[in-house]
Amino acid sequence: MDHSLVTTAFELPGHAITRTLGLIRGITVRSRSVFGNFGAAIQSLFGGNITLYSELCEHARIEAYDIMIQHATAVGANAIIGVRYDATEIAPGITEVLCYGTAVTVM
Numbered sequence: 001m002d003h004s005l006v007t008t009a010f011e012l013p014g015h016a017i018t019r020t021l022g023l024i025r026g027i028t029v030r031s032r033s034v035f036g037n038f039g040a041a042i043q044s045l046f047g048g049n050i051t052l053y054s055e056l057c058e059h060a061r062i063e064a065y066d067i068m069i070q071h072a073t074a075v076g077a078n079a080i081i082g083v084r085y086d087a088t089e090i091a092p093g094i095t096e097v098l099c100y101g102t103a104v105t106v107m
Helices: 034-046 051-074
Strands: 016-032 078-090 096-106
Touching: 016 051, 016 078, 051 078, 051 096
Parallel strands: none
Antiparallel strands: 016 096, 078 096
């Protein structure tokens, strides 16, 4: 799938939506290791960006996005509109990241 045809908008300028295939999603559940939590705790003592957690969040978002793309491809979509992210802590130190949108075909 062409990643330029993935958008948070509900239309793709220059393209006509020919078919709506429904909701698609990608989900991942992540936790930081004990060593990662320790490193992040040290970083938090100095303030500023806690890079260990930033990297964890970025990797989780990328993984959820990639799974969403795979799901869209599996249902025959060539574009995704209305893309959103959501995150929920499901247990202390364990977070679910969801990326979802509407699978469509466009011309």
